[in-house]
Amino acid sequence: MRAAERFAGTGDASVIACGRPRPGLSPRVAGPGERLSPRTQVGAWMLAFDAYGEPTGPRVVLVHGWPLRRDIWAEVAPLVASAGFYVLAPDLPGFGESPPMGFERASVEAYADDLAAxxxxxxxxxxxxxxxxGGYVALALAERRPELLCGLALISSRTIADSEVARAGRHETIAKVRAEGTEALLPSLADKLLGPKASARMRDRAAALVSTSRPDGVIAGLAAMASRPDRTAVLERFPASVLIVHGSADALIPVREAAQPARTSGSLRLILLPGVGHMPMWEAPQATSDAIVHWAKASHAERP
Structure with missing residues (x-):
């Protein structure tokens, strides 16, 4: 099956997204600050994604965290695209507008395989x-399909597996969400997503994202995170550019867990954002986009 045939959105956007326009269509690209929102077929379901910039540009893919969706990148993605990149931001299965994968299949590896597709x-x-x-998924993809990547960035993420206490906590949260819905995640999670300097409007935005997330997607994501292995060695061996961006005030993943691993090849850049919490793309969008652009340029320059 040709790449263009695998896309099933509507209008030009679905064709432009794969960079192979069908005969008779006049391709349209996203203008400055504009995004296109097509769908793509992955297995038996559709993945929603936003596309920013010229499809001919080098590609940067931004993957959201749990229990969020692709529009967390709405401030950062246009800034990255303005540097000449074609930026794609998908909804993982069960989040945003992408249908769930099913609890029985839920694993970080399954999300990585869907992202590879x-x-x-x-x-x-x-x-x-x-x-x-999304960083856990990216690490799994780097382990399983390294030939797809020219660079790897972890933003507010880590390489280590859950502790037994953390794993038990995730299963407790699964039971709570099954019983009460995603509002059971409030207010503690929404508060922990942001640093102390975040505005009230930003906190309301975080609460809205969490409370409107899909229970089935939330539960599958929790199960996947609980079962993930340590992938520190994957990052250490990754042969291309690595970027780590972390907020000093991250209440969900401590800075010490994002500390620079030993590297046996490639280059690594660690950027610590003072006073920023778990959402640097909201709390420090310019600094975050600058870091991504610098890393993406190096990644594409180094690729074979």
């Missing part, structure tokens, strides 16, 4: 950045 039609290697849970 999403990336394959785009052709060239991508610079892949994952936020929090």
């Amino acid at each position: 999403f990336l394959e039609p785009f052709g060239d290697r991508v610079a892949l950045a994952g936020h929090s849970f």
